[in-house]
Amino acid sequence: MPIHEQSLIRPENIRTHDELVLDGIDVSGHWSTFIEPRVVTDYNEALEDEIAALPGGENIHRCWQCGSCTNSCTVNAVNPDFNPRYWIYLIRMGMESELLRDRDIIWQCVSCNKCTYACPRDVEPEGVMKATAHWLEKKGHTPKSPSIIFDEIFADQVIARGKIEESSIIRKFLKRTGQPLMQDWLIAMARGLLMKLPVGLMRRMGLAMLFRPRTAGWSKARAALEEYVEECEREQRRALGLGNGKPE
Amino acid sequence: MTGPVLVVGGGPAGLAAAEALSGVGRNAVLVEKEDRLGGAPILSGYAKLVPTGEWAKDAIGGMAARVEADAAVDVRTGCTVKEFGGEPGAFTATLSDGSTVEAPAAILCTGFTHFDSVNKPEWGFGSFPDVVTTTQVEQMISSGQGVRCPSDGRTPKRVAILLCVGSRDRQIGREWCSKICCTVSANIAMEIREELPDCHVYIYYMDIRTFGLYETSYYWRSQEEFKVKYIKARIAEVTSDGERLIVKGEDTLVKRPITIPFDMVVHAIGMDPNVDNLLLSSIFGVELEPHGNIARQSAYGGMGRTSRPGVFVAGAATGPETIDDSIAQANAAAIAALGAGRAATGPKAARKAA
Known part of the structure; x- marks a missing residue:
């Protein structure tokens, strides 16, 4: 039997059973194909507020669904399923389960900000995409993306010492993302540095690698930064209903 | 032209027409079929009005009090016009109490009738007590009772407002946009959120027509400050699971x-x-436009003219209208009525005559 409006049926909603008896009637085989309803049965009234509480999501309530963001979107041009306008609507109306279906696409935003310039309501859709990706991660719906992991290592080091030491960032990043340290590009770069860098600079780099110096008088700045970051984290976790404990 | 101008209908337009006539030293006879003045905002118990947020009982009630106290306005409540004849400058109206009024001109401010929701049975009005109209919510707010579910008096946690009920609907012969309901709904939604901060309000719409400056003060203010949600859906039916209403669409x-x-x-x-327009049409000898409202002869010159010289119209009698525009039209109609049947004077007229 042909199925009308097949495009509206999601493959995961089609249920088949090789052997099935309903009310004493054998409905195995052809007749055991059922379609799960795709009806929205409730709204999550907290969803918009949660996204709005994360950096970038503050202006989501301004959206009037014109679609300028999706029309201007770099990623949408190659993947029509990447649709910021649609996700903003789902978030505003609280259709959480619909949003979660796209959890593996939302992070793909390349932050080109064409939507930011196209948006007539100053929603800053790029920021909303960022906030939504963070929301998915904080709620445990998606694993931390490599870029989030990199940002964390980078920020941790800046806060700890007031400066960064590239080799340790790269080592930690490769380790936490499960990649081998001996990468061809890394070996080539190290070899190039050894051959071409002036001796004085090489010495300073080596010393920095070994002793990891801090910016002079950093401890006060560090304490202030740590306090601020913790406060932001606490505020976000509270807004997302994740309790007041420190992040893992 | 002498004698009082006949004003039919004591709502915002009629009150404004009488007040305008009195303001330029002309007497008026104001005929109102109900036992008190004020029209829909008073008789139906509206709460806070668009766009100023004043209570209807203060704003429109104030107009009514001024007219009642005005020596130049002869107010006849509980009274209708039974017969109307004569020529511009010399009409005679016979009222339901048997009296007659000699008037050089008449202004019809006979208003509108609220759509009766039982004509859309699929949306549950009349079947489920917790399906109500915007007018009922206005009454809940203006009476001080607050917004409560009529079935058991509980405070609602979630309210749906369905737009275009009795508007833009060929199915029931009502193809017009009623113009005010989007803004009124946004206003009501904000009032509900103000009274019940834990109650979520959803507005189901086809298009939003909070026209002109209401875009910011109602459409966006309701979303940005009051977190009202607008969902693009025409509702198919309203049913009940025995405890709560189920909205499908x-x-x-x-x-x-x-x-x-x-x-x-x-x-x-x-x-x-x-609902009385056919009767009014035959009594006053004025034509109706295709939707059944009193037809205006011109949108530009001679505002408020009907098909009958000397008889003018203002406000929602001409079609869906806001209160402030009804009042403006009433003032325009009053000016037109003053000039009716009156020979022009002044230098240009003198040149023409010579």
């Missing part, structure tokens, strides 16, 4: 059917032509 922006529970459903009812 399709969210057209996500191509997804919806079946959502609500505590209260509010019909944003439209403005019908006054």
Whole structure:
């Protein structure tokens, strides 16, 4: 039997059973194909507020669904399923389960900000995409993306010492993302540095690698930064209903 | 031209017409079929008015009090016009109490009738007590009782407002947009959120027509300050699971059917032509336009003229209208009535005569 409006049926909603008896009637085989309803049965009234509480999501309530963001979107041009306008609507109306279906696409935003310039309501859709990706991660719906992991290592080091030491960032990043340290590009770069860098600079780099110096008088700045970051984290976790404990 | 101008209808337009006539030293006879003045805002118990947020009983009630105290206005409540004849400058109206009024001109401010929601049975009005109209919510607010579910008096946790109930609907012969309901609904939604901060309000719409400056002060203010949600869906039916109302429809922006529970459903009812318009048309000898409202002869020059010289019209008698525009039209009609049947004077007229 042909199925009308097949495009509206999601493959995961089609249920088949090789052997099935309903009310004493054998409905195995052809007749055991059922379609799960795709009806929205409730709204999550907290969803918009949660996204709005994360950096970038503050202006989501301004959206009037014109679609300028999706029309201007770099990623949408190659993947029509990447649709910021649609996700903003789902978030505003609280259709959480619909949003979660796209959890593996939302992070793909390349932050080109064409939507930011196209948006007539100053929603800053790029920021909303960022906030939504963070929301998915904080709620445990998606694993931390490599870029989030990199940002964390980078920020941790800046806060700890007031400066960064590239080799340790790269080592930690490769380790936490499960990649081998001996990468061809890394070996080539190290070899190039050894051959071409002036001796004085090489010495300073080596010393920095070994002793990891801090910016002079950093401890006060560090304490202030740590306090601020913790406060932001606490505020976000509270807004997302994740309790007041420190992040893992 | 001498004698009082006959004003029919004591709502915002009629009150404004009488006040305008009195203001330029002309007497008026104001005929109102109900036992008190004020029209729909008073008789139907509206709460806070668009756009100023003043209470109807202060704003329109104030107009009524001024007219009642005005020596130049002869107020006849509980009274209708039975017969109307004569020529511009010399009309005679016979009233239901048997008296007659000699008037050089008449202004019809006979208003509209609220759409009766029982004509849309699929949306549950009349079947479920917690399905109410915008007018009923206005009454809950203006009476001080507050917004409560009529079935058991509980405070609603979630309210749906359905737009275009009795408007833009060929199915029931009402093809017009009632013009005010989007803004009124946004206003009511904000009042509900103000009274009940824990109650979520959803507005189901086809298009939003909070025209002109209401875009910011109602459409966006309701979303940005009061977190009212607007969902693009024409509701198919309102049923009940025995405890709460179930609203079914399709969210057209996500191509997804919806079946959502609500505590209260509010019909944003439209403005019908006054149910008495056929009678008024035959008594006053004025034509109706195709929707059944009193037809205006011109939109530009001679505002407020009907098909009958000397008889003018203002306000929602001409079609869905806001209160402030009704009042403006009444002032225009009063000016037109003053000039009716009066020979022009002044230098240009003198040149013409010579």
